[in-house]
Amino acid sequence: MIQGAEKTDGHSILWKLLIEDNHLCLLVSKLGSSDDFNDCLFLTICFTAYHGLMRLREIVTPDNPKKLNFHKLSLHHMVEFIHNNSIHAFKFNLPTHKVD
Numbered sequence: 185m186i187q188g189a190e191k192t193d194g195h196s197i198l199w200k201l202l203i204e205d206n207h208l209c210l211l212v213s214k215l216g217s218s219d220d221f222n223d224c225l226f227l228t229i230c231f232t233a234y235h236g237l238m239r240l241r242e243i244v245t246p247d248n249p250k251k252l253n254f255h256k257l258s259l260h261h262m263v264e265f266i267h268n269n270s271i272h273a274f275k276f277n278l279p280t281h282k283v284d
Contacts, residue, residue, distance in 0.1 A: 203234055242278060255279060
């Protein structure tokens with residue numbers, strides 16, 4: 185066995201399930217017709233994180249003020265909406281490198 189593959193107490197490491205396309209389809213089927221702002225925001229966060237290969241901490245603001253770093257926030261003026269013929273998309277820049 186590779187060293188570090190198990191915790192020191194002998195229990196195997198548990199991995200969280202990966203999010204897949206069918207999970208996003210389920211979210212849209214449940215929340216897609218909702219007019220509630222929080223439902224729309226949740227869907228936007230999920231799709232942006234999934235298709236942008238982003239971690240949750242890259243697209244939300246932490247509740248704990250000690251963990252808040254203003255240098256890593258993507259502000260609303262950084263978002264650009266793109267409307268070209270049949271393409272409707274948006275883009276934004278992360279203020280710091282992904283590994284920070």
